[in-house]
Amino acid sequence: MAENILIVAAHSDDQIIGVGGTAAKYVKEGFDVTTVIVSKGEISHPHFKEEIIIDTRKRESIRANKVIGGKAVKFLGLFEKDFNKEVKIYKAQKKLETLIRRLKPVKIFVHAPEDPHPAHKKTNRMVLDIIENERRKIEVYSFDIWNPFRWDRKKHPKLVVDTSETFDTKIKALKCFKSQFNILGFLNFFALATMYVKNVMNGRKYNTKYAEVFYRLR
Numbered sequence: 749m750a751e752n753i754l755i756v757a758a759h760s761d762d763q764i765i766g767v768g769g770t771a772a773k774y775v776k777e778g779f780d781v782t783t784v785i786v787s788k789g790e791i792s793h794p795h796f797k798e799e800i801i802i803d804t805r806k807r808e809s810i811r812a813n814k815v816i817g818g819k820a821v822k823f824l825g826l827f828e829k830d831f832n833k834e835v836k837i838y839k840a841q842k843k844l845e846t847l848i849r850r851l852k853p854v855k856i857f858v859h860a861p862e863d864p865h866p867a868h869k870k871t872n873r874m875v876l877d878i879i880e881n882e883r884r885k886i887e888v889y890s891f892d893i894w895n896p897f898r899w900d901r902k903k904h905p906k907l908v909v910d911t912s913e914t915f916d917t918k919i920k921a922l923k924c925f926k927s928q929f930n931i932l933g934f935l936n937f938f939a940l941a942t943m944y945v946k947n948v949m950n951g952r953k954y955n956t957k958y959a960e961v962f963y964r965l966r
């Protein structure tokens with residue numbers, strides 16, 4: 749049976765920006781890759797109705813998952829406004845814990861602990877809290893969406909993944925997020941540009957065309 753890899757992202761699209769090339773590569777190598785999206789991301793477009801956004805973003809993630817060849821996308825369904833409500837967080841965390849127990853992933857990818865976005869940070873906390881009680885060895889790696897931010901990376905072992913062969917797949921998967929990446933959504937456009945530059949720079953640093961770099965948290 750194939751070993752599982754889990755990606756836990758706060759928002760629909762974070763998983764591809766952060767881990768897209770790596771996820772597609774692991775699929776090619778025979779792993780089962782499952783993605784968990786924590787938030788409904790309902791406030792990403794204030795001028796559209798909430799339920800339309802939620803539904804669209806869900807469909808975009810499912811489509812992108814097909815592109816990278818992932819096994820499944822699970823939605824924890826937390827509202828963006830619930831990220832500071834302990835009870836809601838607890839419920840979502842329980843769901844995630846059940847999934848982790850069932851899948852027994854060998855690796856988990858999650859947002860970096862110092863990510864300035866509150867939902868990203870909380871998502872990281874949820875995963876680390878769950879893993880803390882886990883006796884089995886699970887490698888946890890951080891990816892980042894927003895750069896630069898300061899944190900002590902030096903104490904964390906690095907995982908460099910050459911994504912030259914799956915970079916096209918990553919871009920194809922990103923194109924599924926039409927609701928997020930339009931020219932008016934400047935912030936998202938900025939995230940995309942940052943991602944592109946980062947993947948190229950990492951590639952240069954590690955003597956390949958494109959690379960994604962992660963830091964081991966546990």
Ligand SMILES: [Zn+2]
Nearest residue numbers: 758759762868
């Ligand atoms: Zn996000």
